[in-house]
Amino acid sequence: MKYSSTRNETEPVDLATALRQGLAPDGGLYVPEALPAFGPHDLNAVTGLPATAKRLLAPFFAGSPLEDDLAEICAEALELPLPIVDFEPGRSWMLELFHGPTAAFKDFAARFLAACMGRLRSPADPVQTVIVATSGDTGGAVAAAFHRRPGFRVVILYPQGRVSARQAHQLGAFGDNIHTFKVEGNFDDCQRLAKQALNDRELNERLQLTSANSISIGRLLPQISYYANASLQLWRELSRPVDVIVPTGNLGNALACILAREMGLPIGEVVLATNANRTLPDYFSGEDYRGRPGLATLANAMDVGDPSNFERLAWFFRDRDLRTADIHSHSIDDEAIRETIRRVDAEQRMALCPHTACAVEVLRQRRAAGITTPHLIAATAHPAKFDEVVEPLLGRSITPPPALAELLGRPSHAEPLSAEFGDLRQAMGNVSGNG
16 A cells, blocks of 8 residues: 655655655645445454554555554554444444543554554664644653654644643653653744744654644544444444534544445444634635634634645545535534533533534534434543533533543643744754754
């Protein structure tokens, strides 16, 4: 399998190169030359996430130096709890993606990417720098996956004051080879800085830069597997596809769900639940795509005004009308998030993070519109990461899971940084001597 840039299909590279580079040299995102096809019955004998991932991802790894390591990579990275919980009995379910070491769905993909990258380097290779912009959860997952991993350092950029207090503490709590910067700006500023660094030839060569954002193909591929695994479990029970609602900001997690469906897995409509950032809902309602500054909301990990993976999504549907592809998008404002968190806890004694609440409110709206199909909701983060939002609404405390509690007990530090690329360049020079 070869991979090309969304902006230039004439210079394909192998998977190892795509993983190492993160972003294509022309600024495009790497995409596979083809999507393999699977039907539900092709996976009858496959159960569990690692085995499902190995089967589905094998074509993407064909011919790669990692091909023979794929089973080991899947077992190492993806052996995490992945419960499917009743929400509306027999009608809708929650796919709980927050049982990893940093209590967010990003753990699956970050661990997978780190497992791949670790196997691609030799002891004699120079230290590689992983730069990651985060709206809250990505940075922690990448830090956990690469923490103390030989041959790597991580540079995290997060928007100061625009992540929850617990997210901020988590981002600065690793130390060692993890370097954290709080940027005076929004997530889009952080994302811009990361892309500028990746496109800076001298900085790239000196620090051996790569990305761990959802622009990395190594993040996208493993996320396909948990939608496949969940939809197959429900298919065996229902004998019909399920519609999937995905809370989304930068569009990577939702794109993985769409690709799982395009590969033939039993998924019906894919519904993108956003917060007040309306870039995607406006596009799918018929407007031209228009990136814009991100707005600060209660669902801060989705505060993205110009989602990077839209370029990938448009590429996959370049020969079709994306607006007729059974993809929908709905915007949920902060007051609806608050009301949903209160209502679901009162009715079901179930605490939701603000992002999952967006998806639950979209389900309520779809039911009110008469849509009766079975639904799967991607529950993307543990509510304890957003205690400042959730606990006052519920009138009770939410106990952090053990791994998160351990991180919250550590000291935490992040360096302040302006949103100017020159300042980032200087700051990265200061950390270049540290492994």
